[in-house]
Amino acid sequence: MSDRTYRHTVVLDWGTTGFSAALLDESGGVREVKTGDLGIQSVPNGEHEKVLSGELADWRARCGGLSIIASGMIGSRNGWIEMPYVPTPASAADLAAAARTIELPHGDTLTLLPGLTDRTAHPHSDVMRGEETQLVGFGLERDIVVVLPGTHTKWAELRGGQIHRFRTFVTSEVFNTVAHHSFLMKAAKGEASATGQAFLDGVKLAMDDSGRAGGLLTRLFSLRTAWLAGELEQQDMRSRLWGLVVGWEFREAREQNWFSPGDPIAVVGDDHLVDVYEVVVEAFGARLVSAGRDMAIKGAQAIFQHAAS
């Protein structure tokens, strides 16, 4: 056990397929980062503490007992300890009130943050774990719509200092599975890129309002007919598919009143999907508001401070 009064903070993102941990300095800046490919589901029941303790041993040796803050899938049914979902609308204080801190054997403390649920979703409440922490990191003081792209992309509306509502779109699932496992894409070559014209053509295809293009299930077939017509190269097929499916997400979001042209939208995340989604925000005529990175770390600290105060 360390007898120092200051406890170093570690923000832990332990997900389904890997983990990353950030050791913070006293001013909240990231001092060091560790990543690994050991997902929570690969850890046997009851072994999470042991595994985590081992992974963070050198930081503990150097800094003393750690104050670990974790949100996301570690608090899910398949994780370590199942944490509740706080209902929307929710402030950072509401999330903090549902956090739970436990003492760990080696002198660390672990604070698990709750998830968030939107009970206005139909027919079942929508849920997020981890994205609510990113939203707090982004800041809840502005009234704005925030898109958090991922395997299951979240759209969230911030209003009056709260996360007011959110919805999930499984866009990346549809894209990835169709891109790599369908007959439709059998002629496709190479991987998808969002930086070229083919992606933009897909977004335009999603935006087409001619009334003759049909719905998503029909537009998807136009990737094949475009190729048959000699108007789409094999190496552009997956890129156009990607643009179409992400564009379709924005079309559905617009129809569900998440935005109108000219409205401000921020895209929050830490990977290449942020750039992809930012392109589509602008294609749909919304006003892109820039957001920084590392929102999960900022948000975890902010909620933790609420909880500690």
Add this chain to the structure above:
Amino acid sequence: MSDRTYRHTVVLDWGTTGFSAALLDESGGVREVKTGDLGIQSVPNGEHEKVLSGELADWRARCGGLSIIASGMIGSRNGWIEMPYVPTPASAADLAAAARTIELPHGDTLTLLPGLTDRTAHPHSDVMRGEETQLVGFGLERDIVVVLPGTHTKWAELRGGQIHRFRTFVTSEVFNTVAHHSFLMKAAKGEASATGQAFLDGVKLAMDDSGRAGGLLTRLFSLRTAWLAGELEQQDMRSRLWGLVVGWEFREAREQNWFSPGDPIAVVGDDHLVDVYEVVVEAFGARLVSAGRDMAIKGAQAIFQHAAS
């Protein structure tokens, strides 16, 4: 070469992943059927005649030179001889006029039927190969909408003795790829069934007009939230997914003016998908018109007789 005046007819369905051939009697009934798993794409360029000749050798030995009629993918770019697409609206006579007959070395003749294209589709003309023959087999004299379920399901409107227009929906692609390759279905167990309540619940989910259910990309996520809420069993997940996606096809079709409640719809095909789609026709309040099987064989004969007359 046979010197008999009557040539036995063989209707050949040689597709991407297999072939089936039906030897007909003089009254057009099916006398014998052969199937095999040698798809057209497995046959090297220029070898199609040799392979076909071998497959049909015993029938030729018994009946003399055969009159082989073939539609579908054998006439595609990846097939034997690329056949043109006849534009909609098209009658059986229009299809017959574009058929092409070639003499084969062993005394057979091969009549390849054309495909069909709908140039009103946007942004690229829609296409079918084979389904137009099934439509002729079903009969073009009724004014009705016909659904031909498959990997790429076709909706066709018959009007005034012609195939008036059609559109493709890649429903089965989205279902199959998401059902078997997504994180969304990771908790799913067992295969999908369309005969139980779980499938119907999926169709109802597609039909939900509450305004709070979102579009397809959001409704797909409700399969996971339903499971998290303890309201969906793991062995029902794929069935509900199937109902949702096929139901969504009908929803898109209704929005694109393919039908309104009470309108007659026939489902044409030769596999279990016919039963699946018939359930959804009735769930959406359309009037199901029953259709027989073997429409491809009836249609091939009808077009061939037009061509010969």
